[in-house]
Amino acid sequence: MEHVYQYGLFLAQTLTFVVAALLLVAGIVALGQRHKARAEGHIEIHKVNDKYKDIADAMRTAMTDPALHKVAEKARQKMKKAEAKAAKKRAKKSESTEEKHRNKLFILDFDGDIKASACDQLREEISAVLPHVAEGDEILLRLESPGGMVHGYGLAASQLQRITDAGAQLTVAVDKVAASGGYMMACVAQRIIAAPFAILGSIGVLAQLPNFHRLLKKHDIDFELLTAGEYKRTLTLFGENTDKGREKFIEDLEKTHALFKAFVSENRPALDIEQVATGEVWYGREAVAMGLVDAVQTSDAFVQAQLEERDVFEVSYVERKNWQDKLGVAAQGAVERGLLKLWQYNRGPHA
Secondary structure (H helix, E strand, C coil): CHHHHHHHHHHHHHHHHHHHHHHHHHHHHHHHHHCCCCCCCEEEEEEHHHHHHHHHHHHHHHHCCHHHHHHHHHHHHHHHHHHHHHHHHHHHCCCCCCCCCCEEEEEEEEECCCCCCCHHHHHHHHHHHHHHCCCCCEEEEEEEECCCCHHHHHHHHHHHHHHHHCCCEEEEEEEEEEECHHHHHHCCCCEEEECCCCEEECCCCCCCCCCCHHHHHHCCCCCCCCCCCCCCCCCCCCCCCCHHHHHHHHHHHHHHHHHHHHHHHHHCCCCCHHHHCCCCEEEHHHHHHHCCCCEECCHHHHHHHHCCCEEEEEEEEECCCCHHHHHHHHHHHHHHHHHHHHHHHHHCCCC
C-alpha cells in the first residue's frame, strides 16, 4: 500500500503545482488588464489568387532558359498592356453592358482549444464577411479541433448557423481532426470535406475527475462542502461522493448527449445517428461511408480548384495582444497541446 500512498501524494503535489502555475499566469494577465483597456483588433484580407500567381511566375522563371524567359516576359508585358486597354474600353461602355461577375470564396480558419476560444475571432470574421456574400459565393471554414466545453462549442456552432440561416453556402474542411465539439461545428455546413486520415466523430460526452477523499481521510483532514439545492453539486474532488450523486451526474451527461445527437440529426438528417453517436471516431474515408463527411478532399485541393473561376480571399480577425496576453496564451497552449497529444495517443492506433 506504500506505493499507492506515494502515488497519491505525488498526484496531489502535481495538481497543486499546476493549479498554482495557472493562477500565477491568470494573475499576471489580470494585472496587465487592470492597467489598460482591451485593445481592439482588425480584419485582415489577403487575395489568394495573387499569392498563387506569384508562385507560378517564380516557378516559370526558375524553370525557363534566361533567353526564353526574356522573350516570354516581353510577351506577358504586351498582353498585360492589352488587357489594361481592354479594361478601359469596357469601363467606357454603356451601363447596360455588364462585366461578367466572378464569384467569391471566403476562407476562414478555426483552430479550436478546450474552451473554443477562437469563437471570438470567428464571430468577427463572419460579421465582416456575411454582408458581402452574394448569390453564388461560398464560405470555406478550415476547421481543426478535438472538442472541448459544450457551451463554448455550442456557441461556435451557432455562429456558423448565421451563415446557413442567411442562405449562404458553407463548406467545412477538416485536414486533421474535428471530433466531439469540433464535429458539432462541422455538421452545420451544407458540405463537409476531409483529408483521408482526418479524425471525425466522437459524438459523445465525457467528464472525469480525481477524488482525494480517502487520502484526506487517512491524514485526518476534514473537507466541508456547503450547498443549497439538492443537486447543486453532484461529484466533488475532495468530498465523499455518493451513489446518488453519481447517478445524477450520469443523468446530466445523458441529457447532454441527447441534445448533441438531436443537433447533429437536425443538421444531417440522412445520418444514422444511433450508429455514429457511440463516441467512436473514424478516419476520412470511413467517415464518408458512415455519412459523417460528404467527400475526401484536402482544403488545399479544394481551394486550388476554385482559383480559375473565383476570386478567393483569406479573412482573419487579428487581435492586438500585449506581453501579458501572449504569456497567458503560451502557457495555456502548452497545457492544451499536452492534453491533445494524450487524447490522440489514447485514441490509437499510431503511425
